[in-house]
Amino acid sequence: MIKLSVNINKAATLRNARGGNVPDVVQIAKDCEAYGAQGITVHPRPDERHIRYNDVYALKPIIKTELNIEGYPIQSFVDLVLTVKPTQVTLVPDAPDVLTSNAGWNVKEHFNQLSELVDTFTxxxxxxxxxxxxDLENIEWAAKTGTDRIELYTEPYANGYNSNRDHAIAPFVEAAKRAKSLGLGVNAGHDLNLQNLAFFASHLPWIEEVSIGHALICDALYYGLERTIGLYKACLKGEPK
Structure with a gap:
């Protein structure tokens, strides 16, 4: 079954908007695990506008499932990952000032850098x-770096879902098949939600994990965190909301 890793960045954004420690992101991570999440994802950025580096240090000893740290590999991020030693690091190509991740790596262009980072972390x-x-050629270059997995950037799927979901899912199925044939594990994330997740999961049942933050935290405002995590896990079994 596909694992659900909950990205808790938006909980940190809410905390930072008011100051103090409400909501407590460490407690939220504990609750997500208690309610069935199989991983916790954080994406610390240099300006610490949501998850802070200190949060990552606080989270590491309490996570009982898997901790996934996402980010652009500036030196402070690399140092953080090597100190904390999470289960997984996901390298993303977003510049420090972008609002959210909005593209995948051009692996061929950054091949030497990424290969060195993969060697270091693994x-x-x-x-x-x-x-x-x-892009299938890009995935082949990713495999050459020695990486364990790729994470497919799913915003194009989410954008196309309502107009033609069969067309929207097709390149992701092919990409995941190619990655699998190359020995790569496959994760996915970005703009997956309760409307489009079940269809995605039913067409790519062999992928390892999805990382979902913004939509899940927003849904929790309506349904509560425990019920929301249950709804997302049902989607991952191919059951619509």
Missing amino acids: GHGIRTSLFVET
């Missing part, structure tokens, strides 16, 4: 994933 026992789009 050498420390950290599973490594590269955030990519569905």
